[in-house]
Amino acid sequence: MNGGPRGVDVDADRTLLSVLRDDLNLTGAKFGCGEGQCAACTVLVNGVATKSCLTKVGAVEGKRIVTIEGLAPEGKLHPVQQAFLDADAMQCGYCIPGMILGAVALLGRNPNPNDAEIVIGMNGHICRCGTYPRVMRAIRALAGNGGRA
């Protein structure tokens, strides 16, 4: 969990989202729908973008989980976080932690996505404030170097 082992003693049937938020106090993963439609709850499980609202906590035992809080070392920003800031890709910001992790995963599997690939890769994420063009810009700025600035 975010770079180190972390144990919790909870019912394995609970969702990863609520355990992260309520038991581990990692509230960067957001609840938007609870039905896999918005991706506000995205975290990385073994590097794969995963909707934590649909994931049972028991299913991620022993796996590498990265939440927005653990994306960069304390006090530093990940290049994708910096790219979102540079592109002013946020309004209320509620979707943004999920978007950033989705973008990290996308760039991880395809370091040089074109626009169509970004759209397909990110289409599961809803931003109700409509910052999609800005998010596209942020990801485009990193394309070609795999999320490294």
Added chain:
Amino acid sequence: MKRRDFFALLGGGIVVLLDDEIYAQETGGPRRGGDAPAVPLEIGAWLHIGETGVVTVYTGKVEVGQNARTSLTQAVVEELHVPPESVEMVMGDTDLTPFDMGTFGSMTTPRMWPQIRRAAAAAREMLLDLAVRKWSVERTTLTIADGRVSAGDRSASFGELAHGEKWTRTIPASVPLAAAADWKVAGKSLPKVNGRAIVTGAHKYSWDLKRPGMLHAKVLYPPQFGAKLISLDASAAEAMPGVKVVHEGDFVAVAAPEVEKAATAVAALKAQWKPVTAAADYRTVFQYFKQTAQDGAAKAKNLTPYTIAYIAHVPLEPRAALAEWEGGKLTVWTGTQRPFGVRSELVQRFGIPEERVRVIVPDTGSGYGGKHNGDAALEAARIAKALGKPVKRNWTREEEMTWAYFRPGGLIEVAGKTAPDGTITEWEFHNYNSGASGLHSPYHIPGKKEQFHWSESPLRQGSYRGLAATANHFVRESYMDELAENVKLDPLAFRLKNAKDQRLCDVIVAAAEKFGWKARQKTAGRGFGIAAGFEKGGYVATCAEVAVDPKTGAVKVLRAVVAFECGAVVNPEHLRNQVEGAIVMGLGGALFEEIQFGEGKIFNNRLAKYRVPRFADVPVIESVLLDRKDLVSAGAGETPIVGIAPAIGNAIFDAIGTRIRRLPLMA
């Protein structure tokens, strides 16, 4: 907060109170009740410079994604010559900030922004006064920059100057301000001041807040709107360890230490409800509006009807509230656009004085007009009171899309006549239920007749980004094209022929030029549309290009160009962001958003059934900002939304020759 409390709370320093007499005149008097506060009644904002040099501004406005926190910080930076990092903006806390009506109607920029600039300008003058007094120098020798005042080789930080002071000044909201042309920071793009907290996930929304010993609560809602509870068997829920049940009349709730447990417990409640007969469903509602029109329906027979569906706000953060009672005082953290309005709701509900209720609004996961009231706050406070523990009430998506309120549906009937040269000679326009905002045509039509009719709504309805201006603009601008078609005039030429307002003409011309309207090339299945309008102090014109699939009829918007003029531009980058956001949100209402309801239920209260715009729906968006430094800045969060639906509707007609007279267009 009382005057004597300032320095107790804040330590020494200087304070500027902004006396908003303009506001008091408009509303006919003071706006705070309760025991006579020592601060003047009409204070609109206040600003404190502390002994450490931190500048703290207090405003009752809230941040819901419209970027008020940054634009208001900019106002301070501009007048006080401090780095943005040393400005702290305290927003929407009813114990700390002055009364505010609410963050809506695009009023933050025209009303609060100049107020805060004035307060900051007054604080600057006070700092200069202090330097004159302390150093015995001529005022004209002083310079102020980067949070310091200097004269020759002497220099002091704001904190040093404010040290040991307890000085308050009240200034009227009418003092003159620097002209827009002289702005330094304002008018340029300042990055979002809390952007880092957002990208690192550090910012806490209402949904994220916790208190020690807190319980998560769920409310038992009836299966139909308005159904009454006949009987309740709560024994199964009560038997669950850690679960508490609250039952007060028709109000039933459960609470538990874990969210999942609360959800299981509420599902275990056995309730019987008295069924109700619903007045209308989402197909019959338009006739229902006409039948229930309070002042009777329109008499004219030749009217063309258009329909507007109810839609949901779908703020990505559903409503949430955390309530805690301590020593008879209630504190509620909740995402709302009206902190003081929610405080009033709580005061009424619990019959306690205002001072015993504090509402704190963390920067919120958006609202779009949907978070005006305190539903979640009332629920949380009620359950917390009954159980004697802090209670969290986080609404689910289904609850948000059922028990909040909706943008009103509407029936709009319109008729018009045109002289052969394209001059509009007659215009009649009736709006049932959706609202009066943007009802009046901005075109020059002598003798036009426009009326809004109040009707019954089968659903709870309320404010939405742009209010009814979206519906009224959709119908007006669609019908403008119908009239243009009758006289075989180009839609652009037809609009310019009937527009006399220069600001309207300017946006139309600007949008058409950027879009390349005159050079457009028609191909099969492609169409082009234009629409324009005026709302809340801003002028907008939108051009759209669409592709219509000949087999499925599916519409893809390829390109949208928006020309927008809202007076002097405060922050161009954020203005573009707002314009883009309005276009994206407007696409949903234009193309596919529709609340389907009947039998007192919402049928599509989930994102799997209610489609909102996604990456794949977004067209190329280009915005042209007309910066009118000579005009007052108007808010920009709403108006850019009004042109997109009619521009798309007109483009669809251009593509396939079918006039669609309903929102959403693709229903």
